[in-house]
Amino acid sequence: MNADGADAAGGAAGRTPLDRMPEWQALARHRAELGEVRLRALFDGDAARAERYSVRVGDLYLDYSKHLVTDETLALLRELAAATDVAGLRDAMFRGDRINVTEGRAVLHTALRAPRDAVVEVDGENVVPGVHAVLDRMAGFAARVRDGDWTGHTGARIRTVVNIGIGGSDLGPAMAYEALLPYTLRDLDVRFVSNVDGADLHEALHGLDAAETLFIVASKTFTTIETITNATSAKNWLLESLGGADASAVAKHFVALSTNGPEVERFGIDTANMFEFWDWVGGRYSFDSAIGLSLMIAIGPDRFRELLDGFRLVDDHFRTAPPEANAPLLLGLLGVWYGGFFDAQSHAVLPYSHYLSRFTAYLQQLDMESNGKSVDREGRPVDWDTGPVVWGTPGTNGQHAYYQLLHQGTRMIPADLIGFARPVDELGPELAAQHDLLMANLFAQGQALAFGKTADEVRAEGVPEEQVPHRTFHGDHPTTTVLATELSPSVLGQLIALYEHKVFVQGAVWDIDSFDQWGVELGKVLAKRVEPALTEGAEVAGLDASTAALVARYRQLRGR
Ligand code: F6P
Numbered sequence: 001m002n003a004d005g006a007d008a009a010g011g012a013a014g015r016t017p018l019d020r021m022p023e024w025q026a027l028a029r030h031r032a033e034l035g036e037v038r039l040r041a042l043f044d045g046d047a048a049r050a051e052r053y054s055v056r057v058g059d060l061y062l063d064y065s066k067h068l069v070t071d072e073t074l075a076l077l078r079e080l081a082a083a084t085d086v087a088g089l090r091d092a093m094f095r096g097d098r099i100n101v102t103e104g105r106a107v108l109h110t111a112l113r114a115p116r117d118a119v120v121e122v123d124g125e126n127v128v129p130g131v132h133a134v135l136d137r138m139a140g141f142a143a144r145v146r147d148g149d150w151t152g153h154t155g156a157r158i159r160t161v162v163n164i165g166i167g168g169s170d171l172g173p174a175m176a177y178e179a180l181l182p183y184t185l186r187d188l189d190v191r192f193v194s195n196v197d198g199a200d201l202h203e204a205l206h207g208l209d210a211a212e213t214l215f216i217v218a219s220k221t222f223t224t225i226e227t228i229t230n231a232t233s234a235k236n237w238l239l240e241s242l243g244g245a246d247a248s249a250v251a252k253h254f255v256a257l258s259t260n261g262p263e264v265e266r267f268g269i270d271t272a273n274m275f276e277f278w279d280w281v282g283g284r285y286s287f288d289s290a291i292g293l294s295l296m297i298a299i300g301p302d303r304f305r306e307l308l309d310g311f312r313l314v315d316d317h318f319r320t321a322p323p324e325a326n327a328p329l330l331l332g333l334l335g336v337w338y339g340g341f342f343d344a345q346s347h348a349v350l351p352y353s354h355y356l357s358r359f360t361a362y363l364q365q366l367d368m369e370s371n372g373k374s375v376d377r378e379g380r381p382v383d384w385d386t387g388p389v390v391w392g393t394p395g396t397n398g399q400h401a402y403y404q405l406l407h408q409g410t411r412m413i414p415a416d417l418i419g420f421a422r423p424v425d426e427l428g429p430e431l432a433a434q435h436d437l438l439m440a441n442l443f444a445q446g447q448a449l450a451f452g453k454t455a456d457e458v459r460a461e462g463v464p465e466e467q468v469p470h471r472t473f474h475g476d477h478p479t480t481t482v483l484a485t486e487l488s489p490s491v492l493g494q495l496i497a498l499y500e501h502k503v504f505v506q507g508a509v510w511d512i513d514s515f516d517q518w519g520v521e522l523g524k525v526l527a528k529r530v531e532p533a534l535t536e537g538a539e540v541a542g543l544d545a546s547t548a549a550l551v552a553r554y555r556q557l558r559g560r
Pocket of ligand 1: 166167168169218219220221222223224227283284369517520
């Protein structure tokens with residue numbers, strides 16, 4: 001037990017509730033004293049603010065000067081981090097302690113990118129050799145598929161890979177495949193199926209030749225109903241399409257990514273074709289495990305290792321950088337500031353890159369499944385807001401849709417603007433030239449959100465008085481700008497690790513278990529109960545009146 005009451009496993013035995021901590025109360029007083037924070041004034045008062053409020057991590061440059069904070073705010077936030085022992089919990093995570101208290105599990109996604117010679121122990125066993133053994137097997141398999149050496153049942157080369165998974169077994173590889181398209185083998189298509197809506201698989205299979213198709217069934221538990229249902233349908237499609245081939249064809253067209261060998265076998269996939277990971281890897285933290293196989297096939301093992309190196313760079317930074325210059329710590333604390341003292345309910349992530357079109361969707365699971373909790377690590381209800389709603393789509397598209405509300409709406413929505421100095425090589429000179437316009441928009445949005453346009457500035461443009469309020473921009477909408485060098489595998493790894501650790505910091509401060517997800521269970525259980533009512537008209541006990549009426553109406557519309 002340390003001075004703050006956290007035990008060795010990062011448990012929070014008897015931790016003082018956050019809002020009763022003196023450090024939290026000091027922040028509350030500070031917030032009241034600050035009153036209305038005007039970014040114009042903060043910048044006018046400090047010529048070095050942009051320089052001082054920025055931090056470099058690897059290939060990422062983070063400007064956090066456009067936040068509603070002063071030196072005192074940042075110091076108080078760091079004191080809160082110290083009081084809540086963020087560093088202690090961080091070290092417990094890296095050490096392999098069972099910090100996922102409700103599931104009694106270690107949280108070791110950082111071991112997935114540890115170097116070969118690292119030692120990370122779970123129950124006295126070094127897990128790093130196992131991580132690298134799986135990575136090596138994945139690399140061998142990926143190379144065979146890429147080279148055309150791994151062939152299907154008829155001897156044909158694999159032309160399409162279909163990843164079947166959902167949540168953490170889909171969002172990461174799907175996001176990264178889009179993000180790294182320029183690094184992929186363009187003549188090997190990778191598709192992703194997640195939704196139990198049959199339309200998803202239907203569209204993914206459209207135009208495919210079964211003889212040239214490889215299915216990757218990705219599921220940590222191998223019991224997720226959506227994935228097993230889709231995988232079963234895919235298996236039936238394959239066997240039928242191959243002219244009634246027998247089950248031996250499955251071995252050439254199906255591989256599994258899972259922690260659950262017996263279920264993989266029961267499904268009919270040879271465990272020789274299974275790439276394993278472990279229960280200390282959370283689903284939403286798993287895409288740099290075997291779950292990344294589809295991505296590795298697409299970009300190749302060397303690029304995949306560059307991605308892991310990018311993750312590791314930020315892991316090392318998070319572990320070792322001092323609090324003043326620790327990027328995930330800063331980002332996490334800024335979110336705590338807005339959620340706790342400005343009543344911010346949501347957080348926008350706005351990447352200025354077409355290739356990052358799935359990035360925010362990926363972060364939604366990472367952040368909202370981790371920190372969407374309302375009891376602390378001991379099960380006591382929390383009296384403070386926890387994780388925000390995370391949302392956003394790539395710029396500049398969003399500018400023509402919802403930025404109006406960001407600029408002139410009534411809500412406080414902190415945002416991350418993410419951009420890259422260099423466009424991808426593949427674009428060619430004419431399209432690459434558009435990159436400056438893209439980035440000009442990113443910079444302009446940050447400026448407009450922060451500094452707005454005063455009524456006097458509007459008047460000076462000759463705008464009629466009655467229109468002045470409509471054309472005035474208050475400003476003071478906080479943003480972090482992340483300016484990276486280019487969207488490479490390493491930079492993508494850096495970005496993801498940055499957010500992983502930001503989410504970690506917030507969970508630590510809020511004293512919640514960021515690594516369980518009990519909240520998704522109830523809906524799953526109820527869906528299983530309701531399904532027979534739809535199909536067979538079975539009496540379902542305990543249906544509320546509204547749901548019972550909807551079920552009856554549905555059955556009527558389906559002619560049942
Ligand atoms: O939605 C709940 C969840 O358990 C996620 O945490 C997970 O990523 C997803 O379902 C898929 O689970 P699995 O990989 O076991 O199929």
